Amino acid sequence: MAVIQHTPHEDLPPPVSQTGVIGWLRQNLFSSWLNSLLTLLAAYIVWKTLMPLIDWAFIKADWIGTSREDCSSGGACWVFVSVRFKQFMYGLYPEAEQWRINLMAILFVLLMIPMFIKNFPWKKWLGMFILFGFPIIGYYLLSGGAFGLEHIETSLWGGLTLTLVLAAVGIVAALPLGILLALGRRSKMPIVRALSVAFIELWRGVPLITVLFMASVMLPLFLPEGAQFDKLLRALIGIVLFQSAYMAEVVRGGLQAIPKGQYEAAEALGLSYWKSMGLIILPQALKLVIPGIVNTFIALFKDTTLVLIIGLFDLLAMIQSATQDTKWLGFSIEGYVFAAVTFWIFCFGMSRYSQALERKLHTGH
Amino acid sequence: MNHKAVISATALAAAMTFSTASHAGATLDAVKEKGHVQCGVTTGLAGFSQSNDKGVWTGIDVDMCRAVAAAVFGDAGKVKFTPLTAKERFTALQSGEIDMLSRNTTWTLTRDSNLGLNFAGVNYYDGQGFLVSKDLGVKSATELDGAAICIQAGTTTELNLADYFRSKGMKYTPITFDRSEETIKAFEAGRCDVLTSDQSQLYALRIQLAKPESAIVLPEVVSKEPLGPVVRNGDEDWFKIVRWSLSAMLNAEELGISSANIDDLKESSTNPNVRRLIGLEGIKGQGLGLPDDWAYSIVKQVGNYSEVFERNVGKGSALGISRGLNALWADGGIQYAPPIR
Structure with a gap:
C-alpha cells in the first residue's frame, strides 16, 4: 500500500484588504461608515488647523537676517530668535566668558555618557562625582572668582543657563532632603516625626510664588544692612525647601508600598536602622516611585519660570525682556513658541529617561 | 491674629x-x-x-x-x-x-x-490715554460712550478709567487681559474698540499692530503719571x-x-x-x-x-x-x- 504523503498546500497570503497600509487603514480608520465619516472629519480639522501653522512656522517664515526689516514674508520671524539666541542661552553673561558655560555643558555631557554604557565599571563613583563633585566645579566655572577666572555676578546669569542651574540645584538638593524628611515622617521618634510633618505641611501649604516673593521682597527687610545676600541664592534656597517637601511625600508613598515583611526581614538580619533603610527598603521604595519623582522634577523644571516675577532672567523672562526691545516690538509669539519648544524638549527628554530607567530597574516578580 | x-x-x-x-x-x-x-x-x-x-x-x-x-x-x-x-x-x-x-x-x-x-x-x-482704530472715526475721548475697552488687569489704569467714565456720565464695557501682548492682539482682532494704557505704552503697543498707522492715540489724558x-x-x-x-x-x-x-x-x-x-x-x-x-x-x-x-x-x-x-x-x-x- 502506497503511503500517501499528505503535503498541505502552502498558506495563502492574507487578502490584500487585510494587510499592509490598506489593511491597517480599513481596520482602524474605515471599519464602518460612521468611523469613515469621523476619520474624514478629523482629517479635515487637522488639515484646516495644521496647514496654517506649518505655513506660518515654516513656509512663510523668515530665517535669515539681522533686523525686523528682514521679516517681510508675513509668517513667523525667526530672525528675532536667531538674533537673540545667545541671550536666550546665556542671559547677560559677558560674551568673552561664555566659553565657561559651554565648557560646563560639554563636561556634563562627557560625564553622563558612561552612565548610559551598560557595563561601565565605576558607575557608582562616577555618579557620586556627578552629584557632589561636579556642582563644585560648575559653581567655580560659572561664578569664577578663583583659579584666575573673572568673577561673574549672579545678576548677569540668565537664559537657559539660569533655568538649568535652578532646576539642577533644585533637583540635586531636594531629593536627599526629601528622602530624609520622608524617613523622618515615618520615624518612631515623636520629635523628629513632628518636625518633619510640620516642615512638610508648612511648605506644601504655601504656593511657590509666595515663597519666591518672601525670599526676594520680605527677607531683605529683616536682614541687617549690608548682610543682604544674593537674590539667586535666596530664590534657590526657597525652591529647594519647597521642592523637598513635595519630594518627601513622593518618597513616603514608596516607603508605604513596601510590605511589612521587608522591614521585619531587615530587622531579623540584625541590620541597624540606616543599614536596613539604605540596603533594603530605600532601593525598593525609590524604584517604585520613579514616575512620581520624575513627575516632580518636570514640574520643578517648569516652575523655575516663576522666578521671572522676582526679576531673575530665566529663559522665559529673557524672552519677555527681548520682546520689549523697541527694535523688535511685536514678535512675542515667536519668542513664546521658542520657549515652548525648548521646554518641551527638556521635559520630554526627562520623561523618556525615566521610562528607560524604570525598564532597566524592573526586576519584577 | x-x-x-x-x-x-x-x-x-x-x-x-x-x-x-x-x-x-x-x-x-x-x-x-x-x-x-x-x-x-x-x-x-x-x-x-x-x-x-x-x-x-x-x-x-x-x-x-x-x-x-x-x-x-x-x-x-x-x-x-x-x-x-x-x-x-x-x-x-x-x-x-x-x-x-x-x-x-x-x-x-x-x-x-x-x-x-x-x-x-x-x-x-506720562498719563493714561486711549488708542482707537482710525476706522472708528473718533476724534476725542468724549465720544467713547458705550465703547468696549481693553485694559490690563490689576493696574491703576482700571481705576482711572472707571473714574473718568463716571465723571463724564458715560458707559463702557471693560475687557481685561493679563499681559500687554494679549491686550494688543485683542484690540487688533477687534474684540474692543479702544485700548487704554499709559500713553508711552500706547505707542509701544501700536508698533505691534500689523498696520500701525491704522490706529491713533487720542489727545485726552485721563490721569497724571509723573x-x-x-x-x-x-x-x-x-x-x-x-x-x-x-x-x-x-x-x-x-x-x-x-x-x-x-x-x-x-x-x-x-x-x-x-x-x-x-x-x-x-x-x-x-x-x-x-x-x-x-x-x-x-x-x-x-x-x-x-x-x-x-x-x-x-x-x-x-x-x-x-x-x-x-x-x-x-x-x-x-x-x-x-x-x-
Whole structure:
C-alpha cells in the first residue's frame, strides 16, 4: 500500500484588504461608515488647523537676517530668535566668558555618557562625582572668582543657563532632603516625626510664588544692612525647601508600598536602622516611585519660570525682556513658541529617561 | 491674629527705619567706594529700560542712571543695573540693594510719604490715554460712550478709567487681559474698540499692530503719571545729586548745549549760564560734593534732555513719541528745571 504523503498546500497570503497600509487603514480608520465619516472629519480639522501653522512656522517664515526689516514674508520671524539666541542661552553673561558655560555643558555631557554604557565599571563613583563633585566645579566655572577666572555676578546669569542651574540645584538638593524628611515622617521618634510633618505641611501649604516673593521682597527687610545676600541664592534656597517637601511625600508613598515583611526581614538580619533603610527598603521604595519623582522634577523644571516675577532672567523672562526691545516690538509669539519648544524638549527628554530607567530597574516578580 | 499682624508690622517698620537710618549721608561715599552706581530698572519696557542683543541697557530711565554715574565718576559707564519687577522695586531701594531707582515709577503722595522714599524729579510726564482704530472715526475721548475697552488687569489704569467714565456720565464695557501682548492682539482682532494704557505704552503697543498707522492715540489724558528717579529717605546729599543730574540735562537743552557742541562752547562761550553749567565759573560741583565738571560729564557722555528723549522714545526711536508735556516750558511743555547758578 502506497503511503500517501499528505503535503498541505502552502498558506495563502492574507487578502490584500487585510494587510499592509490598506489593511491597517480599513481596520482602524474605515471599519464602518460612521468611523469613515469621523476619520474624514478629523482629517479635515487637522488639515484646516495644521496647514496654517506649518505655513506660518515654516513656509512663510523668515530665517535669515539681522533686523525686523528682514521679516517681510508675513509668517513667523525667526530672525528675532536667531538674533537673540545667545541671550536666550546665556542671559547677560559677558560674551568673552561664555566659553565657561559651554565648557560646563560639554563636561556634563562627557560625564553622563558612561552612565548610559551598560557595563561601565565605576558607575557608582562616577555618579557620586556627578552629584557632589561636579556642582563644585560648575559653581567655580560659572561664578569664577578663583583659579584666575573673572568673577561673574549672579545678576548677569540668565537664559537657559539660569533655568538649568535652578532646576539642577533644585533637583540635586531636594531629593536627599526629601528622602530624609520622608524617613523622618515615618520615624518612631515623636520629635523628629513632628518636625518633619510640620516642615512638610508648612511648605506644601504655601504656593511657590509666595515663597519666591518672601525670599526676594520680605527677607531683605529683616536682614541687617549690608548682610543682604544674593537674590539667586535666596530664590534657590526657597525652591529647594519647597521642592523637598513635595519630594518627601513622593518618597513616603514608596516607603508605604513596601510590605511589612521587608522591614521585619531587615530587622531579623540584625541590620541597624540606616543599614536596613539604605540596603533594603530605600532601593525598593525609590524604584517604585520613579514616575512620581520624575513627575516632580518636570514640574520643578517648569516652575523655575516663576522666578521671572522676582526679576531673575530665566529663559522665559529673557524672552519677555527681548520682546520689549523697541527694535523688535511685536514678535512675542515667536519668542513664546521658542520657549515652548525648548521646554518641551527638556521635559520630554526627562520623561523618556525615566521610562528607560524604570525598564532597566524592573526586576519584577 | 490681630496681635500677630501688629507684631509683624512693627518688625517691618523697625527693619525699614533701621535700614534707612544706617544710610544717612553715606550713599555717595558707599557709591564711590564700590566704584559704580547700582541702579534699579525695569526687566524690560520699551523706550524706558531695555537691553539689546549685546546685553547693553538703553532707555530714558537707563540714561538717568548713566547721568548720575557721569556726575559722580565723570564716567557714564560706571553703573550697574538691577532689573526689578514692579513689586520688588521699593524693597530693593529700602534694603540698600540699589542706590537709586529709575524704573518708570509714578510719583504719588502715598509713595512719597509712606514708603520712606524721595522722588528726585520727573524725567517723563506720562498719563493714561486711549488708542482707537482710525476706522472708528473718533476724534476725542468724549465720544467713547458705550465703547468696549481693553485694559490690563490689576493696574491703576482700571481705576482711572472707571473714574473718568463716571465723571463724564458715560458707559463702557471693560475687557481685561493679563499681559500687554494679549491686550494688543485683542484690540487688533477687534474684540474692543479702544485700548487704554499709559500713553508711552500706547505707542509701544501700536508698533505691534500689523498696520500701525491704522490706529491713533487720542489727545485726552485721563490721569497724571509723573515718572521719575527715586532715592531713599534720609540722605539729602545723594538726593540732591540725583535731582541736579536731571536738572543739568534740562538746563543744557534750554541753553542749547548738546553732547556735540559742548566742547566748542567750553572753549568759546561767553554766556555766563553756559559757563556755569560747564563748570568754568560759579559754584561748580562744590555744594554737591562732586567734581567741578560734573554737569559737563553728563552732557558730554549722556546728552541733554532732548537728546536722551529723542534717542530713546522720540523721533530717533521706533516709538516716535512727540515731546508733548515733556517739551521745555519755553516750548509749551512743562519740563522746567531750577537754574544752575
